[in-house]
Amino acid sequence: MTYHDKHLPQSGQQTGASRRDVLVSVSAAGLTLGFVVAGKAQAQTDAQDDAIRPLNAYVTVAPDGKVTILAKAPDVGQGVKTMLPMLIAEELDVPWEDVRVEMAPNDPKTYGRQFAGGSMATPMHWDEHRRVGAVARAMLIQAAATAWNCGPGDCVTEPGAVIHKPTGKKRTYGSLALACATVTPPDPKTLTLKEPKDYRIVGRPLAQYDTAKIVTGQPLFGIDQRRPGMLFATYVKAPVFGAKVASADLEAARAVKGVKAAFIVEGHPDAFAPGPGNIGQGLMPGVAVVADTWWAAKKGRDRLNVSWADHPTSQQSSKGYADKAATLNAGKPQRNLRNDGDVDAALKGAAKTVEAAYAYPFLSHANLEPQNCTAEFKDGKLEVWAPTQNPEPGRQLCAKTLGLAPEDITVHMVRGGGGFGRRLANDYMVEAAWISREVGAPVQVLWTREDDMQHDHYRPAGFHYLKGGLDAQGNLVALADHFVTFSNKDAIAPSAGMSAAEFPSRFVPNLRFDVSMIPLGVPTGPLRAPGSNALAFVFQSFIDELAHAAGADPLEFQIKLLGDQEVVGQAPAAYGAGRMVGVLRAVRDMSPWASRSTLPKGEGLGVGCYYSHLGYFAEVCHVGVSAEGGVKVKKVWVAADVGRQIINPHGALNQVQGSVLDGLSEALHQQITVANGAVEQSNFGDYPLMRISEACPVEVKFLKTDFNPTGLGEPALPPAIPALTNAIFAATGKRIRSLPLTPDMLKA
Template sequence: MADGSMPSASRRDVLAGAGLVISFSVAGKGEAAPAGGKLNAYVRVGADDTVTIVAKNPEIGQGIKTMLPMLIAEELDVDWSAVRTQQADNDPVAYGRQFAGGSMATPLHWDELRRVGAAARVMLVAAAAQGWGVPAGECTTASGVVHHKASGRKATYGSLAAKAATAPVPDLKTVPLKDPKDYKIIGQPKRQVDTAAIVTGKPLFGIDVTLPGMLFATFEKAPVFGAKVASADVAAAKGVRGVKDAFVVEGGESLDGLLPGVAVVATSWWAARKGRDKLAVKWADHPTGKQSSAGFDARAVELSTKAPGKTERNDGDVAAALAGAAKTVEAAYAYPFISHANLEPQNCTAHFKDGKLEIWAPTQNPEPGRQLVAKTLGIAPEAITIHLIRCGGGFGRRLSNDYMVEAAWIARQAGAPVKLLWTREDDMRHDYYRPAGWHFLKGGVNASGEIVGWHDHFVSLGENGTFARSAGMSPNEFPARFLANYRYDSSMIPCGVPTGPLRAPGSNAIAFVVQSFIDELAHAAGADPVAFRLKLLGDKPMVGEGGAGYAAGRMAAVVKLAAEKSGWGRKLPKGGGMGIAFHYSHLGYFAEVVEVAVAASGAVKLVKVWVAADIGRHVINPLGALNQIEGSVLDGLSAALHQKITIENGAAVESNFGDYPLMRIGEAPPIETHFIKSDNSPTGLGEPALPPVLPALCNAIFAATGKRIRRLPIDTELLKTA
């Protein structure tokens, strides 16, 4: 499962009615769960031939509730039209780790869930063969029916369900899998199973949860992250019609847990909101209350002139190589904090009764949420039930569960079911932001147009030699290992702003810096940016070994494909430009070309984007794959053009879409995607398409204007020519 272990098919559920439930425990390194433990039921076959398949991971819009059941259905050999999906609750004993993040659903479940489907098929075949008195090897399956060709007999899965429930459960490691040429579901475009409900407005999301007798809550926290409540007029809040209670929550100091604040509970959310307006909260001073984006910028520049805090990697002799270079380039790059800006603000519903807690949470990472709630409330994790509710966007924000522990705490005090709903302003000003960062670079090329030295002094957020969450950069980050002389130093700035993963963590900023600077060096060398990159990748198919290996050949192939499909090198109208970039992240190899037209006013029109991708030998759901790639590209473009969180006096300034705009439909360019089917295991798609588009856009702007973008978001005022 999530730890890579292979579950054994060692348990099965009891027949319920006339349906067959196929269950496989993943407890204890693939061994059976102890007697009485809850089992991992993935497949249920009804007497009416419908097949219900459980989707184990949280659905955050990435299509996992469709894709994972497709793997099972393919090997079960049923028609997709007969399949119904069901969202699992959080159950680590039955399902192992359940999470949405890192684009890991495909690599972790490609083999395992296909084997789950194959094992169910084996049991159904065994039931038919036993009933007919024939060898199971003489039977075949198709579209939910077992056939015995020699005798002409056939039986539907539904008719075999009761018998199959008594069949021996096969070992998942030994069940036969289909030849890929026989796939009927994998590789075929399938709409998300929830699409019809979404477009017709049916309740699916956390914000839609309702329970009998449910109350509504708001929770006000300090603008400065973690500041305590000095005073609050809870009596005034309680005087608002509909308000049932208002109280101070002392909270703790960890930015990942329950922070201090004031809760208001009412019969409607609007009443709770109006009660909150009466609180007149005064906040205690906090040590980070004087921090600011301007201060971080100034400190980064100061640190860049000093000896680094640490040398993370030092290959060759960079100083000598740069001293002997034909040309050198120095550049300072920076990127800001940005917010996840989920369209659905954070929310959670909780009910505490008789010492037990039930939670309905749109979370990407439920089990850490359970542990956080248990620790904070002082109850056993086993006393907590978490229902996984579809998220209205995640992008990494819902890997943190602060809203879950807030709802749990408030519900326990309220003594009734409570839905906590954040305002948009709460959501944007109390995020775990993509961290800001600063890179001070120097590179050199020789007379042959090759990079001979690269030095990056990376100033990031962190303390005592430890990067803040999602603020680091790997010592192996490209072009490390591809250059004989490469040095990466780091210095850190202490920061009271909470940070965390945002779609393609780290890569979403690092690619902008690295691929933009490569472009600078290409132009310094007088080289074509595509040819320069291919020369840098070289002729070695793989650089490094094992999990740390970088498949240079796969990357070169997508670079060539992106250039070919975009018509790289063609003449463009005045103000037009094309830029290319590539990046490897989340096991995916991506190259992207952006074409822009820049007006004299500085306005940037996105003409088109071409994407070339290598995610292995199979694209499980082509429709879902395109959705993920196009969404990632638009996310990246939106961040590059618009998004910035500014810190002043220790707090976030931006609070809503008026001062933190997202890309609108009219700005969105057409996106053309091409896949290379390489002989590698399939990988995920939620994130790796995002990083290359930012530098490709900035490189295109340079090609159009001659002006280099080194700071995000793009300031179009700098692009004006009239």
């Protein structure tokens, strides 16, 4: 089933929430309905109780029939501000044209976890949000039935109205909203959700709700926020992460016209302590310059002439990491992650063995909107407007750093100009909060592009030393990987780990994963498809090497390796081998894989597959390589299995195509290098992203399978990279084992 199909079948499911999970409020404005995940808060069901506040709501039906639906999760471009309200509107049975979407407040007691990450918006809210709409619809039906003195079974809905079946009488939702004050919310478990054949909104391709504002430049993003009397601030931090200020010419900065303040910030000790997940997460040492315009603040910053104190991380470098990895690989691994069978004996007895060393670099998120936050500290309370992916941890961080009670802090979620995991950290939020308190005025902190590039939470680099063994029939019988990664103290650095269940573990009888670690002073964190974006390159490329060593079709080699078991392992690490075989066969059939041997010289097809974030993806890439080493990606085919329902086909297609192009951009261009403890790249001139002239067509097919739908923001990215590098091997015979690609790797 292709991405443009109007409906993907899905059976209705009964809910598991109780009446105490529903909040209802009725006022002159109309009906307001909220839904609280069981266990997150104690809900009240008395519609006339003054303690029930509209801000605890998802749905408001106004007397004119217009419906406001609150989107609970932050939107950083992935489209959840549209997708989540679609689920509610579908079961409410309201015309999408009559829906107004607003961001919900940051209120974990009411809404549970509010975050954007891990492609979790769909799997977390598929059932929950449909229940919200179903309960609201049932209440409107009951209000109409009471008015008509009939049973609710005599009533049905059409978009925006309740119909009395025997007589054809009609009442609009708006006319029934106030009457819902006397309606007891039904137990959601008693409600039957719609069958897919009856969907009017789910499965319909819809533009993102904010598209009109985006294309017309209306204020929407974090950088657009304005407050009365607001000042602008820059915050300069040491090139070496965590280094403190030794001296700064504050008077020179203050002498710039428009500058209101310049001061040194010592930083919070926990922000740069060498503990798991700490480095760079909070208020780092630096110098703040505050002015009536951002440009004045920037000019003041340029005159600071800051000197920085010595710091141990200044001894670290990318070359040093690579040298240390080679040294560690030559010795005994520090830890064993998995050990199945007898790997050494199986390798010794193998008909063929393959050895290879793979490496990948640090990467920056490179959000198009640099990090920013607007904060207003007043009368002991803090209010912030932040394009954060993780608002509640940001509130807790500000509370801890400023010594405030969390309930005295309000976080407004605003649209983010890209996230990709970077905005899960809230360092920019705590900077704005601290500076606002210091100057006693609303402040917007805006990072420069150089700040953003050189003070990121980077995708970690990594090194893999692999050995594989094949028997006489070309079966993979042994595989060993010594993974050299990074640590903060004794713990693996954020997003730098690998699961013991990493494929192809459990599919190879003799398999060993070992791990060694290099101490790291560079902050790391999740980047789109964290971990998977690097590990897919390594393992899918090495499996391709093994397939060629076996003289096998690489795609069929993968299918043979997966075997005939439908599922391998147990939850939460269960692997749907049958689902992966399904997407491999689908991408084989939709691409010209069978005729790849007829391609012109210098062209090739490569395949990669990967499971991440609950999605199964297989991709074929077609490349051409010139004699000078230039790479042109001609097309990518994608087969995806994310369950039985695509909620918004436009959004789904955008996410898959964007993920593929993002992965290709990483492989073709991107790397962060460290010298003397500092990042060398500073802007798009030395950290280039894929240009539009390099973008290729991406054809997408979604398979219909009998599983609940899952997210799409990340799982299409990982297989794009090995599909590219394997295609380059097919075109040139040259194996790519380190990234990014350079022409020197591929020159004839």
